[in-house]
Amino acid sequence: MTLLKTKIGRRSFLKTSTAIGGGLMLSFSWLAACVSDPKRVLTMPEEWFSLNGYLKIGENGLVTIISPNPEIGQNVKTSMPMIVADELDVDWTNVIVEQGPLNTDIFTRQLAGGSQSIRQGWQGLRMAGATARRMLREAAAKAWQVPVEEVTTKEGMLLHEKSGKNATYGEMASAAANIPVPEEVELKNADDFKIIGTPRKNVDGLKIVTGEPLFGLDYRREGMLTAMVIHPPAFGMKLKSLDDNEARNMPGIKDIFTFKPYEDGHVKNMFDASAFTELIAVVGNSTWEVMNAKKAVKAQWEPFEEYADEFSHYSDPSRKIAKRQPAGLESSARHAEIIAEYSSKPGNVVRRDGNPELAFKQAAKVIESQYFTPFHAHNCMEPLNFFANVTADKAELVGPIQTPEFMEKSVAARLGLPLEKVDIQMTRMGGGFGRKLYGHYGVEAAVISQKMNAPVKLIYTREDDMTHGTYSPAFHALYRAALDENNNLIGFHVRAGGIPESPLFANRFPAGAVDNYLAEEWSYDSNISVGAFRAPRSNFMAAAEQSFLDEVAEAAGKDPIKFRLELFERAKNNPVGENNDYDASRYAGVLELVRDKSNWSEVQPGMHRGVAAYYCHNSYVAQVVDLEMKNGKPVIQKVHCAVDCGIVVNPLAAANLVEGGTVDGIGHAMYNSGITFSEGKPDHSNFNTHQWIRHRDAPRAIDVHFVQNNTDPTGLGEPPFPPVMGAVANALYHATKKRYYNQPYLG
Amino acid sequence: MANFNLNINGKQHQVDVDPATPLLWVLRDHLDLQGTKYGCGVAMCGACTVHLNGTAIRSCQLPVSAIGNGSITTIEGLSATGDHPVQRAWLEQDVPQCGYCQAGQIMSAAALLEANPQPSDEQIEEAMSGNICRCGTYVRIKQAIKTASTLKNSAS
Ligand code: FES
Numbered sequence: 077m078t079l080l081k082t083k084i085g086r087r088s089f090l091k092t093s094t095a096i097g098g099g100l101m102l103s104f105s106w107l108a109a110c111v112s113d114p115k116r117v118l119t120m121p122e123e124w125f126s127l128n129g130y131l132k133i134g135e136n137g138l139v140t141i142i143s144p145n146p147e148i149g150q151n152v153k154t155s156m157p158m159i160v161a162d163e164l165d166v167d168w169t170n171v172i173v174e175q176g177p178l179n180t181d182i183f184t185r186q187l188a189g190g191s192q193s194i195r196q197g198w199q200g201l202r203m204a205g206a207t208a209r210r211m212l213r214e215a216a217a218k219a220w221q222v223p224v225e226e227v228t229t230k231e232g233m234l235l236h237e238k239s240g241k242n243a244t245y246g247e248m249a250s251a252a253a254n255i256p257v258p259e260e261v262e263l264k265n266a267d268d269f270k271i272i273g274t275p276r277k278n279v280d281g282l283k284i285v286t287g288e289p290l291f292g293l294d295y296r297r298e299g300m301l302t303a304m305v306i307h308p309p310a311f312g313m314k315l316k317s318l319d320d321n322e323a324r325n326m327p328g329i330k331d332i333f334t335f336k337p338y339e340d341g342h343v344k345n346m347f348d349a350s351a352f353t354e355l356i357a358v359v360g361n362s363t364w365e366v367m368n369a370k371k372a373v374k375a376q377w378e379p380f381e382e383y384a385d386e387f388s389h390y391s392d393p394s395r396k397i398a399k400r401q402p403a404g405l406e407s408s409a410r411h412a413e414i415i416a417e418y419s420s421k422p423g424n425v426v427r428r429d430g431n432p433e434l435a436f437k438q439a440a441k442v443i444e445s446q447y448f449t450p451f452h453a454h455n456c457m458e459p460l461n462f463f464a465n466v467t468a469d470k471a472e473l474v475g476p477i478q479t480p481e482f483m484e485k486s487v488a489a490r491l492g493l494p495l496e497k498v499d500i501q502m503t504r505m506g507g508g509f510g511r512k513l514y515g516h517y518g519v520e521a522a523v524i525s526q527k528m529n530a531p532v533k534l535i536y537t538r539e540d541d542m543t544h545g546t547y548s549p550a551f552h553a554l555y556r557a558a559l560d561e562n563n564n565l566i567g568f569h570v571r572a573g574g575i576p577e578s579p580l581f582a583n584r585f586p587a588g589a590v591d592n593y594l595a596e597e598w599s600y601d602s603n604i605s606v607g608a609f610r611a612p613r614s615n616f617m618a619a620a621e622q623s624f625l626d627e628v629a630e631a632a633g634k635d636p637i638k639f640r641l642e643l644f645e646r647a648k649n650n651p652v653g654e655n656n657d658y659d660a661s662r663y664a665g666v667l668e669l670v671r672d673k674s675n676w677s678e679v680q681p682g683m684h685r686g687v688a689a690y691y692c693h694n695s696y697v698a699q700v701v702d703l704e705m706k707n708g709k710p711v712i713q714k715v716h717c718a719v720d721c722g723i724v725v726n727p728l729a730a731a732n733l734v735e736g737g738t739v740d741g742i743g744h745a746m747y748n749s750g751i752t753f754s755e756g757k758p759d760h761s762n763f764n765t766h767q768w769i770r771h772r773d774a775p776r777a778i779d780v781h782f783v784q785n786n787t788d789p790t791g792l793g794e795p796p797f798p799p800v801m802g803a804v805a806n807a808l809y810h811a812t813k814k815r816y817y818n819q820p821y822l823g
Numbered sequence: 824m825a826n827f828n829l830n831i832n833g834k835q836h837q838v839d840v841d842p843a844t845p846l847l848w849v850l851r852d853h854l855d856l857q858g859t860k861y862g863c864g865v866a867m868c869g870a871c872t873v874h875l876n877g878t879a880i881r882s883c884q885l886p887v888s889a890i891g892n893g894s895i896t897t898i899e900g901l902s903a904t905g906d907h908p909v910q911r912a913w914l915e916q917d918v919p920q921c922g923y924c925q926a927g928q929i930m931s932a933a934a935l936l937e938a939n940p941q942p943s944d945e946q947i948e949e950a951m952s953g954n955i956c957r958c959g960t961y962v963r964i965k966q967a968i969k970t971a972s973t974l975k976n977s978a979s
């Protein structure tokens with residue numbers, strides 16, 4: 077049992093009727109649409125009693141649990157409330173879930189990113205459930221005149237064994253709401269979990285399969301106008317002149333105007349990233365009318381001069397970072413020249429162990445390879461969109477956003493409103509993948525609504541979304557390995573760089589497992605905007621490093637799993653350096669598990685196998701890909717996945733997420749065209765030319781195995797995505813006798 | 824602008840719109856049926872899939888003027904309470920991640936099973952490859968289509 081100081085602020089006793097859709101938060105009544113299906117549970121209660129910001133209990137025992145974080149498909153809307161429910165000790169079928177409002181007083185880190193929702197929410201969620209349970213027990217003890225220690229709970233019931241007294245949570249909820257919040261609470265032992273660790277279906281499942289309007293794009297308001305924006309057709313361009321005479325007279329069009337999403341001189345936060353300083357807004361009655369008018373707008377564009385954007389530092393906002401936006405219309409051909417130049421000269425040394433130069437000089441064998449991936453667009457299935465209703469003294473925004481707290485600040489700054497006058501409501505998101513961390517589209521919606529003096533829904537077309545930027549950068553890595561005459565790895569060198577950012581993680585494996593190690597990096601400025609993309613940088617480095625290690629193992633005449641396990645053994649027993657950013661035992665653990673579960677030593681005839689393992693975002697994943705060639709085409713028969721993310725909160729959703737990350741990784745590495753550029757213009761703007769993984773390319777089966785342990789849980793949104801890219805490259809090598817260095821492998 | 828009488832989910836609806844307006848936007852903007860999703864607008868993602876006389880079509884490419892007396896079914900009209908075998912199978916397999924593509928996937932799958940009650944793996948891949956799932960739920964979708972096939976065949 078763990079004792080923890082309670083941190084959650086207790087709001088004043090709140091009692092509300094259910095007339096407004098079961099909403100405690102009166103201003104969020106529309107969220108009734110986001111409440112999980114109440115049909116399968118007790119009927120709605122007459123009254124709700126709020127025990128803390130995370131939960132309220134009805135007089136009939138029905139419990140509403142608030143899911144604080146944005147839902148992008150990682151299923152936190154089910155798994156976060158499961159954690160609260162377990163500590164509260166209630167029957168999951170009597171729980172309904174509501175998407176929480178943005179409220180940084182109550183909730184911590186309401187952000188979907190970095191696979192951190194469960195990891196960083198874990199204690200707060202448990203505490204919320206445990207605190208409420210304690211208050212219910214105290215209320216019962218008081219009512220029954222017995223010591224609180226003697227009051228136990230069981231699935232929504234309070235019991236006093238000696239006297240035989242019992243009550244439901246619902247019966248005690250009113251009294252419990254008046255109990256002072258305890259200073260300390262007991263948390264369960266992991267072995268006593270009843271809901272955590274059990275498979276629970278998506279709380280929004282029925283709503284999704286029946287087509288309820290859950291997403292930002294589905295949100296509507298009486299009198300709402302539709303808006304679209306036009307951005308420059310190429311990076312490096314800005315607006316020169318606008319001719320909207322024809323467009324403005326088209327049916328249904330209300331207004332066309334230019335505007336700046338951020339005012340000049342505005343110090344941006346890191347999620348304000350946007351490549352375009354001025355946009356054209358087209359506003360009208362319906363989507364189709366606005367789409368047509370948008371095509372009729374004649375704008376002239378011109379190259380911009382170099383300028384600097386100022387950003388505030390993520391963790392220390394008082395620190396300012398200047399970011400150069402160079403002039404010029406960039407092309408992928410030119411990028412290739414830059415990469416060739418920079419990767420062939422020394423970069424900035426980030427880590428150096430031993431004497432790598434000497435090791436390479438003395439090596440019996442040196443292996444060298446280079447890897448590349450282009451820029452990538454996130455392509456969330458739901459394109460960017462946001463609703464805004466800005467009136468004289470307040471702004472109300474509704475839509476898909478991974479960083480509501482940052483968007484709130486940016487909107488407040490842009491409109492000149494105090495923070496408390498900006499209200500952001502989070503909808504379910506049709507995918508995020510990092511793209512919806514960057515909330516410029518919410519700010520744009522707010523500016524347009526203010527100008528129109530009307531509620532407005534801003535919609536990006538697929539083309540707008542795919543060509544707007546905030547891409548994953550173009551990355552390159554050069555790897556060298558030195559083997560001695562006994563095929564021991566005596567030297568390792570990585571030089572990684574990118575446009576405009578380096579992907580290097582200098583302290584990740586195999587750092588710590590090799591005596592002589594050198595990690596260098598370089599970068600080259602660009603005016604193409606970039607941002608976080610599912611497992612940023614890891615998504616490239618895992619593919620490169622794990623492909624390279626396969627090549628090194630082969631050159632050393634070793635089995636690729638044994639080769640890696642030897643290195644982990646070294647890192648475990650006698651690590652080189654101090655800042656090694658991984659736990660060698662857990663890393664080896666997933667490799668061993670995937671080795672055993674895939675029956676690694678026995679390859680089926682006609683099957684080609686590749687393996688990879690990677691650690692990022694606090695979780696460990698190893699994958700084995702089984703691939704067959706059919707009519708000259710690779711068919712992935714099975715992917716075996718071994719995952720160590722500590723305690724698995726919801727095994728059903730976790731397996732789904734691992735499967736999805738695996739499919740996405742295979743698609744990203746093998747098929748995804750990425751975004752290339754000609755004269756600053758993205759070469760793809762829709763799925764007619766932009767390739768994406770489809771049903772026919774997906775693995776025929778995916779097996780997911782979790783390492784069983786009681787370590788606090790870590791996330792899964794990102795970790796399964798990077799390693800499979802290496803595993804599939806290695807399987808392809810065995811199938812085709814060709815190494816795959818450039819993504820997309822089948823491009 | 825012109826008036827159109829549309830038969831959608833067994834009901835008659837009247838709209839006054841530009842005849843070139845794709846069915847997708849008529850559903851979403853004019854009839855408040857937002858289950859049908861926009862993903863690409865160029866018939867390449869399948870998010871907007873609905874049934875026209877029982878066949879799966881991409882509503883982003885179907886001008887309202889081309890519908891005539893055709894009967895349209897959208898995700899909202901596939902069943903009254905979400906108990907169509909495909910919907911039940913989707914819930915049983917817990918298919919959705921973000922969920923955005925799933926209405927389109929379900930409509931494609933339902934049309935497939937109507938035409939071919941026991942599709943092979945290859946037939947499923949063929950019929951479903953026009954529907955992108957950005958979250959990568961393909962393996963589960965295939966399982967769910969097989970589950971739905973069983974549910975459907977045991978019911979009839
Ligand atoms: S929106 Fe119609 S196929 Fe993509």
Ligand code: FES
Nearest residue numbers: 921922924957958
């Ligand atoms: S579930 Fe997210 S796009 Fe398919």
